[in-house]
Ligand SMILES: [Fe+2]
């Protein structure tokens with residue numbers, strides 16, 4: 083029987099981005115590199131069965147690594163996560179974020195992209211980003227789509243271009259890497275707390291609210307399916323008001339939704355990363371005291387520190 087696998091030594095593996103794991107194979111979006119030969123001579127963690135399209139481990143139980151054994155965890159058993167959103171890749175962006183990608187890749191074990199990976203949601207923009215990620219990043223990359231990635235009605239092509247080089251998109255789905263679970267969804271607007279929009283009145287208002295509810299439900303499903311103690315939530319829209327503070331209050335309803343916060347607090351998480359609020363604040367927390375970080379690139383750049391957010395989980 084084949085079980086899902088957990089890869090190792092991402093920093094020295096020439097094919098690092100394909101070494102992901104997932105406890106729920108039905109929701110795992112892994113696609114192997116097209117130029118990879120599936121033979122018996124595969125590195126540890128790959129099943130030799132050519133019918134398998136996921137990284138798998140043939141054995142009776144999922145592979146587990148002890149502390150420091152995998153090369154992806156530090157001595158305390160923590161994973162280093164680099165997160166950034168709103169990189170807004172355009173047709174002219176080739177090489178634009180080289181230093182960011184190289185820095186994140188050398189500092190962290192996993193790179194999270196919290197949406198708005200492209201500027202207009204064009205496949206050409208995604209292809210340029212894919213080439214840069216393929217060139218400069220040597221860690222697994224997990225991502226969610228942002229509203230800009232939907233702009234041209236070609237989000238599927240945008241996603242496919244990035245999946246072709248090993249990026250895993252989360253949309254109501256989860257992935258486990260080295261015992262750390264990741265659940266993601268784009269999210270939607272509607273506002274926060276007592277000012278949150280209610281499903282009342284015109285059908286369009288009800289549809290707007292339902293969209294936010296649907297994203298929250300998909301996030302809840304993804305969190306439920308994770309069997310890990312550590313759970314990282316990846317969003318584009320904010321789940322809390324705290325990290326959008328600094329934006330014009332008139333646009334708060336379009337920056338996030340407390341439906342997301344309720345889901346996160348109900349199912350539990352170790353940390354939440356989101357983007358979208360370019361003028362917001364980095365740090366916030368849910369009502370249940372779960373840390374929330376707005377890692378939109380413009381927010382990070384204002385700090386004068388690294389253009390990616392580094393966090394140990
Ligand atoms: Fe953005």
Ligand SMILES: [Fe+2]
Pocket residue numbers: 198228229230318357358359
């Ligand atoms: Fe956005």
